[in-house]
Amino acid sequence: MIASGERDTSGAMAPPASRPDRPAPGDSWPIRLALAVALLAFLTGLGAWWAGLVQDGTIGNAGLILRSEERDGDRVVLSLVRVLEIRGPERWRVAEGDLELDVIGPAAERRAGEELTVVGRWDAERRAVVAAEVHPAPGRRAKKWLGVAGLVALAALLPLWIRPSRGGLRLDG
Amino acid sequence: MADLVTHLCTALLPGAFLRGRALGAVVLGTALPDLISRVPPLGLELVERLGVARVPDVVLLPWGIFHEPVALVPACALLALAFVRRDRLLAFAGLLGGCALHLGLDVLQDHHGHGYFLLAPCSLERYELGLIGSEATVSIALPLAFATFVTWSTVARRRQQRIFDGGDEGR
Numbered sequence: 001m002i003a004s005g006e007r008d009t010s011g012a013m014a015p016p017a018s019r020p021d022r023p024a025p026g027d028s029w030p031i032r033l034a035l036a037v038a039l040l041a042f043l044t045g046l047g048a049w050w051a052g053l054v055q056d057g058t059i060g061n062a063g064l065i066l067r068s069e070e071r072d073g074d075r076v077v078l079s080l081v082r083v084l085e086i087r088g089p090e091r092w093r094v095a096e097g098d099l100e101l102d103v104i105g106p107a108a109e110r111r112a113g114e115e116l117t118v119v120g121r122w123d124a125e126r127r128a129v130v131a132a133e134v135h136p137a138p139g140r141r142a143k144k145w146l147g148v149a150g151l152v153a154l155a156a157l158l159p160l161w162i163r164p165s166r167g168g169l170r171l172d173g
Numbered sequence: 174m175a176d177l178v179t180h181l182c183t184a185l186l187p188g189a190f191l192r193g194r195a196l197g198a199v200v201l202g203t204a205l206p207d208l209i210s211r212v213p214p215l216g217l218e219l220v221e222r223l224g225v226a227r228v229p230d231v232v233l234l235p236w237g238i239f240h241e242p243v244a245l246v247p248a249c250a251l252l253a254l255a256f257v258r259r260d261r262l263l264a265f266a267g268l269l270g271g272c273a274l275h276l277g278l279d280v281l282q283d284h285h286g287h288g289y290f291l292l293a294p295c296s297l298e299r300y301e302l303g304l305i306g307s308e309a310t311v312s313i314a315l316p317l318a319f320a321t322f323v324t325w326s327t328v329a330r331r332r333q334q335r336i337f338d339g340g341d342e343g344r
Contacts, residue, residue, distance in 0.1 A: 027258045032254050035250075035254055036251060036254050039247045039248075039250055039251040039254075040251065042247050043239075043244060043247055043248060043251070046235075046238055046243065046244050046294075047235025047236070047238060047239070047244075048231075048235060049238075049294070050234065050235050050237060050238035051230070051231055051234035051235040053297075054234045054237070055230060055234065058297065059237070059290075059297065075286075077284070077285050077286055077287040079284055079285070079287040080307075097233070098230070098233075117284070117285060117287075117307075119285050119286075133285070135285070137307070137308060138308075139308035139311040139312075140308070142176075142311050143176045143308060143311050146176035146177060146178045146179075146311065146314050147176060147177045147207070147211075149177070149178055150176065150177025150178045150180065150181055150204065151177065151204075151212075153178070153181060153318075154177075154181060154200070154201070154204050157181075157185075157200065158197060158200070158201060160197070161196055161197025161198075161200070162197040162198070162201070165257060167257040167258070168254075168255050168256050168257045168258075169255050169256045169257065169260070169264070170256065170257050170260055171194040171195065171197055171198060171256065171260040171263060171264060171267075172194065172197070
């Protein structure tokens with residue numbers, strides 16, 4: 001009998017050198033599990049760090065509200081935000097996730113529910129973004145449907161090339 | 174970000190000619206950044222919108238980083254661990270290649286300076302080339318998908334024909 005990791009030098013009745021279905025020495029499930037846990041822990045830490053940056057306004061636009069005076073005059077990009085309501089001929093409100101901000105700019109062409117990108121400057125006194133450019137994004141809905149179609153296509157195609165086997169997933173050309 | 178159909182086509186179209194065992198991993202890699210950074214928060218927001226549960230910010234906010242290289246490399250490694258030993262390195266390389274295709278296409282877009290954190294966590298600068306609009310791929314997605322389908326059909330038919338001809342010669 002040959003112990004795991006030892007080489008059979010007899011040559012007689014030797015099993016095939018590599019059996020992809022069978023875990024090789026040093027590839028046991030505890031090692032894979034430990035690696036997976038370490039990678040998951042790293043990704044979780046990374047996510048927590050990122051969430052902290054978003055919450056304290058370092059990333060994203062929450063800082064406009066949290067440090068309004070400090071950010072006065074800063075260039076702001078409200079990327080692909082949704083118009084919530086028209087508040088007057090020169091003022092409308094947009095939502096970026098949970099964050100809601102007022103925008104100062106012509107409201108005649110705006111309508112609630114519209115998605116757009118606003119480039120402008122933060123005005124701390126008026127607590128609003130003064131819009132310099134407004135770029136409507138009329139293709140957002142189509143893009144979302146293409147996303148759904150892509151997911152369906154991916155789910156249909158992947159089983160052709162990636163198949164489950166005893167030792168894990170296997171690539172098939 | 175570009176749409177998912179176009180992302181898939183960036184791997185599938187050349188994949189019709191360069192078929193290899195890594196193709197599945199590359200195709201999955203082209204979708205992976207959006208799968209792990211956009212799909213979970215969209216699902217969580219839907220849960221909240223439907224009134225099923227209130228999702229705390231700490232659960233909603235971390236996902237953005239998973240579209241950046243610093244998270245994609247370990248995510249590909251994690252996914253590659255699910256493959257058998259023989260295929261693991263190839264799967265990892267294929268997934269990384271797919272992610273690189275994805276980011277390469279996204280970085281071409283113009284988000285008015287609101288680009289991608291390619292060097293996070295070393296730098297929180299945003300990067301983009303601004304060569305095409307953020308919705309530019311929407312109009313080409315379906316023609317591109319059709320072209321990909323036609324290319325795959327043609328290449329498969331020619332391959333079958335070659336096998337058939339080779340079989341005939343062998344007789």
